[in-house]
Amino acid sequence: MKFVISREALLRPLQLVAGVVEKRQTLPVLSNVLLEVQGQQLAMTGTDLEVELIGRVTLDEVGQEGEITVPAKKLMDICRTLPDGAQIEVEQDGQRVNVRSGRSRFTLSTLAATEFPNVENITEAHQSFSLEQGKLRRVIDRVSFAMAQQDVRYYLNGMLFEVSANQLRTVATDGHRLATALVDITGLDSTQQIIVPRKGVLEMAKLMTDPEASVEVIVSTNHLRLSTDAFTFTTKLVDGKFPDYGRVIPKNGSNVLLADRQELRQVFQRTAILSNEKYRGVRLVLDNDLVKVFANNPEQEEAEESLAVDYQGAQMEIGFNVSYLQDVMAVLGTEQVKLTLGDANSSALLEEPESGDALYVVMPMRL
Numbered sequence: 001m002k003f004v005i006s007r008e009a010l011l012r013p014l015q016l017v018a019g020v021v022e023k024r025q026t027l028p029v030l031s032n033v034l035l036e037v038q039g040q041q042l043a044m045t046g047t048d049l050e051v052e053l054i055g056r057v058t059l060d061e062v063g064q065e066g067e068i069t070v071p072a073k074k075l076m077d078i079c080r081t082l083p084d085g086a087q088i089e090v091e092q093d094g095q096r097v098n099v100r101s102g103r104s105r106f107t108l109s110t111l112a113a114t115e116f117p118n119v120e121n122i123t124e125a126h127q128s129f130s131l132e133q134g135k136l137r138r139v140i141d142r143v144s145f146a147m148a149q150q151d152v153r154y155y156l157n158g159m160l161f162e163v164s165a166n167q168l169r170t171v172a173t174d175g176h177r178l179a180t181a182l183v184d185i186t187g188l189d190s191t192q193q194i195i196v197p198r199k200g201v202l203e204m205a206k207l208m209t210d211p212e213a214s215v216e217v218i219v220s221t222n223h224l225r226l227s228t229d230a231f232t233f234t235t236k237l238v239d240g241k242f243p244d245y246g247r248v249i250p251k252n253g254s255n256v257l258l259a260d261r262q263e264l265r266q267v268f269q270r271t272a273i274l275s276n277e278k279y280r281g282v283r284l285v286l287d288n289d290l291v292k293v294f295a296n297n298p299e300q301e302e303a304e305e306s307l308a309v310d311y312q313g314a315q316m317e318i319g320f321n322v323s324y325l326q327d328v329m330a331v332l333g334t335e336q337v338k339l340t341l342g343d344a345n346s347s348a349l350l351e352e353p354e355s356g357d358a359l360y361v362v363m364p365m366r367l
Contacts, residue, residue, distance in 0.1 A: 001066025002091040003037050003059055007101070010042075010078045010088060013055030013230070017046040018072040020053045020203055029115045032069035035090070035097075036113070040063070045116070046072055046228040049233040051200050053207075067113040070097050078106055085189045119223070119234045127163050127192055127219040130186050133228075134211025139170045139181040140201060142358045145327045148174035155240030157203045163219065164191040171245045177324045178248050179331075181358040195242055196224055200235030207233055248361055250349045253340035255313030257286060258353060261337040264291075265329035267305045271352050272322045273297040276302040281367045282322040286341075287315040295322070319367035325350075328360045 017033055025031045025048075030274065040062050045054045079088065082101050089100045092110070099106040140159070148156035151174065157309040160171040166188055171180040194202070204226060208215070218225040226233045271282050275295040283294040289311055295303040329337065334352040341348050350360040 001035065001037050001064055001068055002089070003042055003063030004061065004087060004089045005042065005057065005059055007079055007082050007084065007086040007088055007165055009057055011076075012056055012226070013044060014072075014076050014079060016203075016231070017053050017055045018076045019045045019046060019206065020046040020051050021072045022048040023073075027117075029030065029069060029117070030045075031071060031073070031109045032111055033072040033075065034067065034069045034113055034116045036067040036131045037063040037065050037231060039063075047117060047119060048199075049117060049119075050197060050292075051233070053202055053203065053234075054232040056232075064091075066092055068092050069095060069111045069113055069116050074108060075351065104209055122218060122220045122223050122234070126221065127188065127190070128216070129163070129185050129188055130214045130216050131168070131183065132211060133208040133213050133215050133255060135183045136168075136215060136217075137205055137208035137211070140205045140208075142181040142331050143170045143172045143179040144201055144205065145331065146172040146174060146177050146179035146360075147201065149198070151175070152307045155195055155238055155242055158197040158238045159217075159223070160193060160194045160195055160242040160245070162191070162193045163188060165189055171242070173243065173245065173248070176321065176363050177329075177357070178245060178361040180245060180249075180360075183357070190217060193242060194224060195238035195240060196235055197238050202222070204233060204235070207231060215311070240331070249359060250340065250342055250347050250361065253342045253346070254347060255286070255316060255341040255343075256311070257291065257313070257339040257341070258310035258336055259291070259307065259339070261329055261332055261335060263307055264309075264337060265326065267293050267307050268322050268326050271303040271305050272326065275322055276299045278303070279365070280321045280323045281319050281365055282325075283317060283319050283367050284310055285315075285317045286313065288312070313341070314343075316341065316344055318348070319365045320348070320362055321365055324362045328362065331358075 036043040042057045086101045091098050097108045143147045162169040169182050214226040271293045276297045287294040291309050293305045328350045337351045347361050347363045
């Protein structure tokens with residue numbers, strides 16, 4: 001196997017593929033990237049047995065065909081530290097691979113390509129559709145912060161993808177807050193729910209770099225696959241039942257607050273400084289076009305902020321984890337935010353006043 005490629009053409013897909021590779025592996029071959037040359041195409045594959053990413057690059061000239069695995073991080077670090085515009089020659093030499101560029105020469109250890117595991121082929125696709133990468137990235141980014149991390153309820157350590165009549169909905173919750181976003185797609189009439197694991201979700205988002213270009217999405221019983229000319233990404237699915245998110249979304253809340261999103265975000269940012277580092281609680285007092293935000297901590301330090309808002313509901317005092325409110329403020333895209341409340345013990349519903357393609361639910365906390 002032998003090929004010549006520019007540093008820039010190799011580095012971007014190699015970084016994405018190496019991101020899938022786990023740092024600490026029980027199988028040595030899983031810390032390697034599989035290099036395959038066929039004609040004028042170089043394919044690079046990384047996997048941790050849960051997710052697999054194949055990145056493809058067109059070479060300037062036909063290479064010498066073959067396949068071998070080399071240490072992913074070392075190859076990436078070599079490419080990254082070479083100067084801009086460098087030409088890189090990669091050549092297999094028996095049990096080693098030589099990497100040359102200008103006056104630099106590196107010899108890397110290898111493992112046989114036959115040792116490299118493959119994620120099972122998708123034999124039966126239940127759903128298949130295409131949408132713009134920008135739209136898929138949007139419904140992932142607006143929801144991913146609410147995914148649980150290392151929760152014993154393993155089905156929460158990921159994101160629900162619900163495909164129904166011409167719509168794709170993403171949902172994430174950690175039991176304290178819930179986020180959901182919606183995008184229209186065409187050509188679908190059946191319904192299916194799948195749970196994509198946390199790592200799969202985060203790697204998918206990194207791949208959506210061309211907002212206008214489309215990506216093909218294939219859903220099977222156990223896998224989700226994304227495909228473009230440049231890459232094929234496959235992730236195993238979480239085998240579990242996602243909670244009924246519809247029951248969590250508050251209905252008919254009568255107390256509605258409209259506020260400038262950036263001003264409210266800054267109020268939360270400042271009061272959070274003096275909130276309890278462990279519990280992160282802040283107290284909101286709402287009354288007649290005014291919201292007051294209070295925070296304190298075990299050192300007897302206190303913060304108080306007032307903000308003029310549009311609020312004509314009942315006088316109310318309610319506590320929240322300020323980090324959860326800040327996360328929602330960060331992903332909303334409008335100038336204003338709409339906050340709907342039932343009473344001091346009910347969850348709050350946050351959304352953009354106009355578009356309504358994303359909803360956020362935050363549970364109150366006792367202070």
